[in-house]
Amino acid sequence: VATRDAAERKGAAGLVLGTAGHIDHGKSSLVLALTGVDPDRLPEEKARGITIELGFAELDLGEGARVSLVDVPGHDKLVRTMVAGATGIDLLLLVVAADEGVMPQTREHVAICDLLGIDRCVVALTKTDLVDAEMIELAREDVRELLAGTALRDAPSVPVSARTGEGLDDLRAALRELACASPPRTARTGPPRLPIDRVFAMRGFGPVVTGTLTGGALQIGDGVEIQPSGRQARIRGLQVHGVACERAAPGSRCAANLQGLEIADLARGDVLTHPDAMRSTVSADVELVWLPSAPNGSGGVSIELLTGTAERRAHLAPIGGEALLPGARCFARLHVDDGPVPLLPGDRFIARGFVRGPGAGATLGGGVVLDVAPPHRRRSDPALARELRVLARRDLRDDLRERVRRSGFAGVGFERLRKETGADETSVRAMLESLAAAGEIAAAGARTFVDASAVERLQERLEAALESLHAAEPLRPGMPRGALRGQLPGNVPGEVGELVIARLEAAARIDVLGDLVRRAGHAPTLDAEARAATERILAQAREAGLDPPSPRDWAVRLGVSVDRLRDLLAHLERSGDLVRAPGDLWFDRRAVEALRGRVVAHLVAHGRIDPAAYKALTGTTRRTTVPLMELLDELHVTRRQGDVRVLRRG
Ligand SMILES: Nc1nc2c(ncn2[C@@H]2O[C@H](COP(=O)(O)OP(=O)(O)OP(=O)(O)O)[C@@H](O)[C@H]2O)c(=O)[nH]1
Ligand SMILES: [Mg+2]
Numbered sequence: 001v002a003t004r005d006a007a008e009r010k011g012a013a014g015l016v017l018g019t020a021g022h023i024d025h026g027k028s029s030l031v032l033a034l035t036g037v038d039p040d041r042l043p044e045e046k047a048r049g050i051t052i053e054l055g056f057a058e059l060d061l062g063e064g065a066r067v068s069l070v071d072v073p074g075h076d077k078l079v080r081t082m083v084a085g086a087t088g089i090d091l092l093l094l095v096v097a098a099d100e101g102v103m104p105q106t107r108e109h110v111a112i113c114d115l116l117g118i119d120r121c122v123v124a125l126t127k128t129d130l131v132d133a134e135m136i137e138l139a140r141e142d143v144r145e146l147l148a149g150t151a152l153r154d155a156p157s158v159p160v161s162a163r164t165g166e167g168l169d170d171l172r173a174a175l176r177e178l179a180c181a182s183p184p185r186t187a188r189t190g191p192p193r194l195p196i197d198r199v200f201a202m203r204g205f206g207p208v209v210t211g212t213l214t215g216g217a218l219q220i221g222d223g224v225e226i227q228p229s230g231r232q233a234r235i236r237g238l239q240v241h242g243v244a245c246e247r248a249a250p251g252s253r254c255a256a257n258l259q260g261l262e263i264a265d266l267a268r269g270d271v272l273t274h275p276d277a278m279r280s281t282v283s284a285d286v287e288l289v290w291l292p293s294a295p296n297g298s299g300g301v302s303i304e305l306l307t308g309t310a311e312r313r314a315h316l317a318p319i320g321g322e323a324l325l326p327g328a329r330c331f332a333r334l335h336v337d338d339g340p341v342p343l344l345p346g347d348r349f350i351a352r353g354f355v356r357g358p359g360a361g362a363t364l365g366g367g368v369v370l371d372v373a374p375p376h377r378r379r380s381d382p383a384l385a386r387e388l389r390v391l392a393r394r395d396l397r398d399d400l401r402e403r404v405r406r407s408g409f410a411g412v413g414f415e416r417l418r419k420e421t422g423a424d425e426t427s428v429r430a431m432l433e434s435l436a437a438a439g440e441i442a443a444a445g446a447r448t449f450v451d452a453s454a455v456e457r458l459q460e461r462l463e464a465a466l467e468s469l470h471a472a473e474p475l476r477p478g479m480p481r482g483a484l485r486g487q488l489p490g491n492v493p494g495e496v497g498e499l500v501i502a503r504l505e506a507a508a509r510i511d512v513l514g515d516l517v518r519r520a521g522h523a524p525t526l527d528a529e530a531r532a533a534t535e536r537i538l539a540q541a542r543e544a545g546l547d548p549p550s551p552r553d554w555a556v557r558l559g560v561s562v563d564r565l566r567d568l569l570a571h572l573e574r575s576g577d578l579v580r581a582p583g584d585l586w587f588d589r590r591a592v593e594a595l596r597g598r599v600v601a602h603l604v605a606h607g608r609i610d611p612a613a614y615k616a617l618t619g620t621t622r623r624t625t626v627p628l629m630e631l632l633d634e635l636h637v638t639r640r641q642g643d644v645r646v647l648r649r650g
Helices: 002-012 027-035 043-048 076-086 104-115 133-147 168-181 382-391 396-406 414-421 425-437 452-472 481-485 494-506 528-544 551-558 562-574 589-606 611-618 622-634
Strands: 015-020 055-060 066-071 091-097 121-126 157-159 193-202 206-212 223-227 231-240 243-245 253-259 271-273 283-290 301-307 310-318 329-336 348-357 361-371 441-444 448-451 510-513 516-519 578-581 585-588 638-641 644-647
Touching: 015 027, 015 076, 015 104, 015 168, 027 055, 027 066, 027 091, 027 121, 027 168, 066 076, 076 104, 076 193, 076 301, 076 348, 076 361, 091 104, 091 133, 091 168, 104 133, 104 348, 104 361, 121 133, 121 168, 133 157, 157 168, 193 253, 283 310, 283 382, 301 361, 329 361, 329 382, 361 382, 382 396, 396 414, 396 425, 396 448, 414 425, 414 448, 425 441, 425 448, 441 452, 441 494, 448 452, 448 494, 452 481, 452 494, 452 510, 452 516, 481 494, 481 516, 494 510, 528 551, 528 562, 528 578, 528 585, 551 562, 562 578, 562 585, 578 589, 578 622, 585 589, 585 622, 589 611, 589 622, 589 644, 611 622, 622 638, 622 644
Parallel strands: 015 066, 015 091, 091 121, 121 157
Antiparallel strands: 055 066, 193 206, 193 271, 206 253, 223 231, 223 271, 231 243, 231 253, 283 329, 283 361, 301 310, 301 348, 310 329, 348 361, 441 448, 510 516, 578 585, 638 644
16 A cells, blocks of 8 residues: 555656657756656667667656656657657657757657647757857747647747756746646546557566556556457556556556566567457558658558557558648548557557658658548548548547447447447446437447437338238238348348337337237238138038148138138137147137037046047047147146146146
8 A cells, every 4th residue: 555655646647748859959868857867777878878768757846746757769760769758648848959959850759749649848948058048049939930830839948958957947847837737648548558668577577568558547466468469467566667556547657567478478569458458450540640741642651650659561541532642631541561550549640651851750640540440441432531520529429429320230239339439338338328318329239239210220121021011911910020020131130120129119110919020000801802711711610610621621622722721710710710729720619619618527527538538528530639639738728647638727
């Protein structure tokens, strides 16, 4: 408990601040001056005087505000590492050396941060000890121009020197103000996601992974899954900024010691999450910003995809357009060439080319993921762009509404909706309930959801099917439930079919009688010919008494088909004039009732009746006596006991 409190006090539930800026502009020196921690810890970093790997420290901004600090490299060959660091940050510390002003990686880093949706920033105009006030103002103006077209345009700039310490308090104050005013940029709901930026072994304890945690919290003992491999492990230990803790909250720099995996099972770029929380994909629909400095990409462009801490070769192609136009914002389909990548809607990504350009280095664009399970539609299909406009609102209700709508007659399961949206279970459930209450979607069974207008179309289909049955065969009382469901399109699952029938019944559009379904109020009707036929059947049944002909013989006698006769017999059974017995026999109802009276009287007198006595009571042969004995059993008059029948109690 003590360690957990320590971790939470130390900004575990706080925000992540990241540096950015051109090589050698003093990012790491500033981190050291602010925190007392040198983020450049590798011997190679010391020897070359540059940052190579991401560095981490905890920054106390005073007045209880603490943030995690991620220091990135400025080298133009290490932009991928910069993106991996910037991906988890909430706030930006843009470092510009006052003696040099805006330089190529200042531009590229700013473009990347803008594409990542980072909109809270403080600019540190550093190395002020080397220049006069005029140079500081020139640098300030330079930065203002650079930020003008971005979401960072209102960032305050603070002159500072890491060497003399001048301006550090002002910088701290500006950062504190920013931290207190800012909501987190990365998700604090949904499944925990730790995009892994480092993997190493702890002797005797197995592998450790580090990253900036977003989404939900992680706890010691949690079962976890590595994406995209799907490998499972358990969290044996957790640290936030080097302090052991029970639980790491989203928005913290965290290290997790894993049980059940080898170092070789893990790599930078993987995502640690809860089991079954999300899946990886090789295609996604995205909202793309193509930088003004990027080339015209007609048909599609091969890119290097950077998302989270992952790097992939990929392909981007415009949706609903012919080309990726410089300066355009459009929808695009992303295809990952070398293996699935763990993504959720709302995730940001950077697209880089393979040559360095004058504007933002090799960075061509970037954007936000809208759909990690894109439908199989042509990119030119206008419906695709229409759906993406809805998903681009990034509103869970609209998102779920659209996913249920496009699932059509098939509907979509709860688990799939949860995984495709990346929202937590409670919110998804609540939102679906509210959509159902509003009549926009319908729940089929416990976990399938289908669009309300799709259900209506299916209702119409079934009503029409019943209508044409009644018109074609007025004698038929209805359609068996299974046959009726068979009238639905093949992709309609059973629970949706049942929902449609239940809705029609609730709306009193149909009557369900046992296994039979009919249009509400439909009564079998007889035409003149059928009426005449039934009258002849009834007369002959009365005459035959307990010895009626088989349906086959009867059909011949009446000169109708066996099917037709069966329809007529079934009709007379429903009307109560005939009684059907096992063995495909139809008896006159009154003859059966008379027999029942005789059998009961016999049993009252003798307690039991054997087959010979039964035959005497029916006055017929075995052909009809055995079915009649079974019929009275079925009617709960008698009960079989060995070779004899006895009276059923009650
Ligand atoms: N005079 C002066 N020199 C500084 C100041 N800040 C940093 N330096 C020097 O600038 C050089 C680069 O500093 P770093 O902090 O390593 O720069 P960086 O931005 O982290 O570099 P990369 O991480 O490689 O992109 C070092 O020699 C520092 O001593 C400052 O405020 N004044
Ligand atoms: Mg550095």
